[in-house]
Amino acid sequence: MTTRGMSRAARSGLSILTVVVVLVALWEGYKVLWTALEWSWPVRPDNRTLPHTWDILGALFQPAQRNGPPLLWVEAKAASLTLREALVGFLIGGAVGFWLGVLFVRSATAERAFMPYVVASQTVPIIAIAPMVVVWGGRLALPQWLTISIIAAYLTFFPVVINTVRGLRSPETTSMELMRSYASTPRETLWKVQVPAALPYIFTALKVSAAASVIGAIVGELPAGFRGGLGRDLLQFSQQFTAAPQKLFAAVLIAGIAGMLFVGLVTVAEHRWVAASARQKTDWQTTQVVG
């Protein structure tokens, strides 16, 4: 069966469907096989540890709390809140990353002085600072969601800096010589040649950043026990696991979908602003910068 001749949307829809079917098959298959063989490693196949996929789905439509609205609704709201925090962080981190990249390309001194720290920040588990940022935010009387966005921003700026620098430096030497022959100002060269050439690289980083900012937002919500976001719900359902395991799975599912949605949005923007030929060239680098 080929997918030639199908519209791109149809093809995406089909692959998503295939993925879902395969995952469900693997899940249920594992349960059946492991139960038959009476294996219990790595994960026990019983209905408490590994609820049936339909039970998980069913839990979405049942109330999260007594007489409350369905879990799906509650989690969707939580996800939207977490996503908003992630989005703000993403925008801040993206802007900071971009402008840092421009600075580093314009000034070799700045790059030599500060790039090592930018790279070192990758080896420092920034996420370790999250609890402190939350406390600081509290002292400075910042709204909690903003503090969380700052954590998300911190996680997003790094891939953007690295790829902005790479992208701004990507035009051929002859392109830069050409601009010099036109007596072009550095700013004109930046916006007419370097930035358009950098867009594919920047979007590659933005896709990575989108995923990272969602994690940042979820983790940022944890130390504060932030109400209304995915982080706290994940903790809470984790505690209720013995009683109702499917709620945790359902919440994780929603979180996963939220992450994919965000990255999907960035991908749509990428399709609009970056030509297909350029996209191909840098696509694989998606996972090279940060996982």
Place this chain on the structure above:
Amino acid sequence: MPAILAFFAVIIAWEALTRIFGVQSFILPKPSEIMTSFFETSSTIWGVGLNTLIEAASGFLLGTTLAVATSLAAARWVGFREGMLPMAIALNATPIAALAPIFNNWFGLTNPFSKIGVVAVVIYFPVMINTTRGLLEVDPAELELMRSVAAPPSIVMRRVQIPNALPYFFASMKVATALSLIAAIIAEYFGGPQDVLGQYIVNRAQLFQFPDAWAAILVASLIGMAFYALILVAERMFMPWHVSLRSIE
């Protein structure tokens, strides 16, 4: 050179400003306070650091092994690749660390494997995707050469694809070192034994003992840098012929 100067300039300014303005240590501790704590609590913080490192390194090894195995299979069998790769790229977009609470429940809160599992899953995708890319994006001319001498697939793999993949593999390894430490700490935030970095930092922060928290973060970054350096050494051992990639690493 400028980097070192910048570093000292920042440290000095930090110390000076916090003294001048009498900034309290729960807002921003002085570097001197941090260093004092660093040496005073060193056995504790290195202890928790080691526990976290064990989680991170184990998960790193597990994830890498699985990733390489999958990559080799994906490079060899087109069907497997075309089915699996889009799924992997999609799953890479999810907040994988959100699996932490599930793993805590599956393997037990106190079982280190619940954290190791998270690390393994987090680094699995980027390593697998990059290694697969390295195995596949071989110069067509080289493949034609192999065809012309009727080389069997295993030889092509060993002599052409694997050497070609090594730079990509090591690039993803470098990223994975940082990621594994981050993933371990994130997993720790979702609960578990107290004698790990993540929990230690949270506890210190909540008790407003910021110099202690910062000292622990210093330990975390030192461990991270050491881990990264280890991979650099391995890279030099396995790829002595390869000039460092021109890009910024």
Place this chain on the structure above:
Amino acid sequence: MTALVVEARGVGKTFGSGPEQTQALHGIDMQIAPGDFISLIGPSGCGKSTLLRLIGDLASPSVGELTVNGKTPGQARLDRNYGIVFQSATLLDWRTVEKNVELPLEIMGFESEARAVKAQEMLSLVQLDRFAGHYPWQLSGGMQQRVAIARALAFNPSLLLMDEPFGALDEMTRELMQQEVLRLWQETGTTVVFVTHSIPEAVFLSTRVLVMSPRPGTISDEIPIDLAVRRDEDTREDSRYFALITEVREALRRGERGTKT
């Protein structure tokens, strides 16, 4: 006497410093009059591309005097006195052909209508006006180079610098492009400095061929090309054409062996 477009006296260029320096050019004396078509030819490492870049102020001479239109190369560049074409077309692939030609005009501050008109005019000149809305990747190598030439001439510079522009093209396209360049040269009256590897190309196009020799790069010989002004397919079969090719070839050999005429 009309002012020289390019004048060089004792120009030299050294790269690097200390024990590792390389002397790319040494003792370059050169005079280029308006309307000349000068080819710089020589083996790899003779500095011909470097010399072209010195004229264009894309690098500076280490010693000697170099003037373009009576000014320093830097001033000539700021005054936008020359257009340049490289071996790779260097078109921006996110812009249409038309917008690519407009690029220098945008930087020079032309209004959008004036730019569009000029771009159309230049594309007609190179006979690519039908492709104005296309993207570079949709055009062949030869066509992309024609767009690059249109772009270089868009602001009517008095000097055109070309660095092995046809090096990446196949022989047949090359010959067609050579014809094109000659036509443009005659129609616009631009002075051309042309760097090439190819002896037939140099002879076919130029009014004078400057032969360069390497290590360090110098102009070892100058051969006036006394073929008819109107050149075409028949010229390529002309006996004088072959004689000149031989002359240039022998000059190149002498240059490499280190003897000057």
